[in-house]
Amino acid sequence: MSSQDNGQVYGRVxxxxxxxxxxxxxxxxxxxxxxxxxxxxARSQETRETARQIGLCDRVCDSAQEAxxxxxxxxxxxPVGAMGPxxxxxxxxxxxxxxxxxxxxVKRHVIDAxxxxxxxxxxxxxxxxxxxxxxxxxxxxxxxxFDNRWSLxxxxxxxxxxxxxxxxxxxEGMGANVDVMDADHHDLVLAVTSHxxxxxxxxxxxxxxxxxxxxxxxxxxxxxxxxxxFTRIAASDPTMWRDVFLTNKDATLEILGRFTEELFALQRxxxxxxxxxxxxxxxxxxxxxxxxxxxxQDTDAPDFGRGQKK
Amino acid sequence: MSSQDNGQVYGRVxxxxxxxxxxxxxxxxxxxxxxxxxxxxARSQETRETARQIGLCDRVCDSAQEAxxxxxxxxxxxPVGAMGPxxxxxxxxxxxxxxxxxxxxVKRHVIDAxxxxxxxxxxxxxxxxxxxxxxxxxxxxxxxxFDNRWSLxxxxxxxxxxxxxxxxxxxEGMGANVDVMDADHHDLVLAVTSHxxxxxxxxxxxxxxxxxxxxxxxxxxxxxxxxxxFTRIAASDPTMWRDVFLTNKDATLEILGRFTEELFALQRxxxxxxxxxxxxxxxxxxxxxxxxxxxxQDTDAPDFGRGQKK
Numbered sequence: 001m002s003s004q005d006n007g008q009v010y011g012r013v014x015x016x017x018x019x020x021x022x023x024x025x026x027x028x029x030x031x032x033x034x035x036x037x038x039x040x041x042a043r044s045q046e047t048r049e050t051a052r053q054i055g056l057c058d059r060v061c062d063s064a065q066e067a068x069x070x071x072x073x074x075x076x077x078x079p080v081g082a083m084g085p086x087x088x089x090x091x092x093x094x095x096x097x098x099x100x101x102x103x104x105x106v107k108r109h110v111i112d113a114x115x116x117x118x119x120x121x122x123x124x125x126x127x128x129x130x131x132x133x134x135x136x137x138x139x140x141x142x143x144x145x146f147d148n149r150w151s152l153x154x155x156x157x158x159x160x161x162x163x164x165x166x167x168x169x170x171x172e173g174m175g176a177n178v179d180v181m182d183a184d185h186h187d188l189v190l191a192v193t194s195h196x197x198x199x200x201x202x203x204x205x206x207x208x209x210x211x212x213x214x215x216x217x218x219x220x221x222x223x224x225x226x227x228x229x230f231t232r233i234a235a236s237d238p239t240m241w242r243d244v245f246l247t248n249k250d251a252t253l254e255i256l257g258r259f260t261e262e263l264f265a266l267q268r269x270x271x272x273x274x275x276x277x278x279x280x281x282x283x284x285x286x287x288x289x290x291x292x293x294x295x296x297q298d299t300d301a302p303d304f305g306r307g308q309k310k
Numbered sequence: 311m312s313s314q315d316n317g318q319v320y321g322r323v324x325x326x327x328x329x330x331x332x333x334x335x336x337x338x339x340x341x342x343x344x345x346x347x348x349x350x351x352a353r354s355q356e357t358r359e360t361a362r363q364i365g366l367c368d369r370v371c372d373s374a375q376e377a378x379x380x381x382x383x384x385x386x387x388x389p390v391g392a393m394g395p396x397x398x399x400x401x402x403x404x405x406x407x408x409x410x411x412x413x414x415x416v417k418r419h420v421i422d423a424x425x426x427x428x429x430x431x432x433x434x435x436x437x438x439x440x441x442x443x444x445x446x447x448x449x450x451x452x453x454x455x456f457d458n459r460w461s462l463x464x465x466x467x468x469x470x471x472x473x474x475x476x477x478x479x480x481x482e483g484m485g486a487n488v489d490v491m492d493a494d495h496h497d498l499v500l501a502v503t504s505h506x507x508x509x510x511x512x513x514x515x516x517x518x519x520x521x522x523x524x525x526x527x528x529x530x531x532x533x534x535x536x537x538x539x540f541t542r543i544a545a546s547d548p549t550m551w552r553d554v555f556l557t558n559k560d561a562t563l564e565i566l567g568r569f570t571e572e573l574f575a576l577q578r579x580x581x582x583x584x585x586x587x588x589x590x591x592x593x594x595x596x597x598x599x600x601x602x603x604x605x606x607q608d609t610d611a612p613d614f615g616r617g618q619k620k
Contacts, residue, residue: 235599238592289545
């Protein structure tokens with residue numbers, strides 16, 4: 001069966017881990033007919049049963065080894081800290097010539113954990129789709145998640161370029177734009193655009209929760225005034241984020257250091273009443289927002305979290 | 311003319327300052343027929359001309375004094391730092407029995423700046439609608455801005471209760487839910503739910519902008535992964551926010567102190583590899599998010615900033 005004739009990019013794809021990203025990948029692959037058969041595996045029996053009930057994956061298997069058998073592409077969609085052990089488990093049964101990829105938010109650590117287990121003749125092309133919602137689990141996925149979002153491919157040295165191109169085709173077929181990036185640079189860029197913002201949002205929500213003189217119900221009722229966006233970020237999957245911070249430690253700590261330095265400068269401006277410093281700073285940050293709207297990564301339409309479900 | 315017969319709450323309303331909040335109030339009052347005539351004034355001639363072109367206000371005046379003449383309600387919609395001078399200017403021409411209100415994000419400072427200029431026989435009922443977008447200026451307003459949002463009334467001691475009830479009716483007519491709150495408590499609650507989150511978002515966007523090894527275009531391209539929500543917050547009006555921080559200094563500095571304390575604890579957990587601490591913290595913050603969705607202050611539908619324009 002040629003994969004060129006009908007839009008198929010891979011004959012068989014195995015998704016290991018069935019959360020938000022894997023389930024969205026399944027629906028996105030189905031939407032465009034990118035894979036002949038998609039198998040799936042999740043460690044929890046409950047997740048596997050849910051997947052079977054909602055038709056997530058053509059076949060849900062009771063072991064990772066069963067799921068990856070004869071697969072042309074295996075995508076590891078488990079938390080970053082679990083990638084190594086899962087890879088070690090499936091390595092012996094991988095089909096020669098298959099490609100292994102992943103969707104982890106950290107790339108250097110995943111490469112260090114997975115690469116040593118990749119058998120001779122199997123390709124390894126790490127990837128990271130920059131898309132997500134505050135929801136997790138097999139029922140949270142939807143086909144449009146990756147539309148017009150970026151997916152970063154982070155191939156290791158000596159990777160077969162055809163394997164990279166095939167994976168690129170899959171991601172583009174799922175609606176994403178694809179860039180190729182070095183692992184260390186990826187981890188720094190993500191520390192800035194994702195990891196540190198998440199940590200800060202978690203912290204701010206935790207502060208509000210702690211504060212005795214402001215009741216929980218007040219925090220919740222009056223959240224529209226800025227705080228709500230933080231709670232959306234801080235509702236993401238705890239296990240995934242724990243692993244991100246533990247495995248992208250250096251870049252996150254570096255950006256956090258810069259963040260507190262700047263925060264202290266603004267704090268001093270507030271304390272000393274330096275309005276000019278504050279005004280200049282706030283004016284500068286507006287320009288970045290305009291850039292994001294112009295780059296098509298957001299809309300300037302007011303929605304206030306009331307956007308309609310697709 | 312009785313205001314009971316036709317839904318009117320005030321015969322004549324004057325809006326001083328014609329930005330996002332004032333322009334949304336105008337359209338919301340028109341939508342429900344809450345005011346007989348609405349006059350408006352803005353300091354900048356350009357803003358007044360824009361207002362005239364788009365039909366914002368029944369009559370745009372070239373001085374604040376002219377706008378407030380014979381008004382039953384005057385709403386100060388200028389940055390917090392400008393409230394005192396504006397009030398001093400209009401005080402001599404206010405109609406006896408009129409109500410003066412405002413929409414400032416800080417209440418203790420506004421009360422201290424405005425109250426001394428309120429003439430005998432004029433009511434003063436400070437207010438603060440918890441609604442906004444990243445946009446500002448006379449063209450940014452729309453009638454639905456306050457729908458199902460909270461507007462807080464912060465009456466000073468001895469305020470005529472009928473004046474408070476009339477203003478409550480106006481805000482409810484514009485779609486808002488109304489609560490009454492003490493000024494100092496208001497300023498603390500807002501420091502938690504709005505002011506500190508804004509400062510943090512500004513800071514994080516500034517850090518990204520500074521970082522030499524990550525280019526601007528990368529920050530912008532890959533912003534979907536959390537950072538985008540920060541840029542939306544950090545795009546708000548610089549003058550408004552400068553005044554907020556300068557005038558709600560004590561509460562903001564207190565919450566900032568708690569924030570950095572908690573951030574340092576999480577930073578230490580990352581540095582020492584304390585995954586349990588991180589996981590527990592991230593699990594706790596999820597509950598607050600659920601509360602916000604249940605309270606109807608947000609939706610759990612995925613929208614990713616792609617919400618449709620109304």
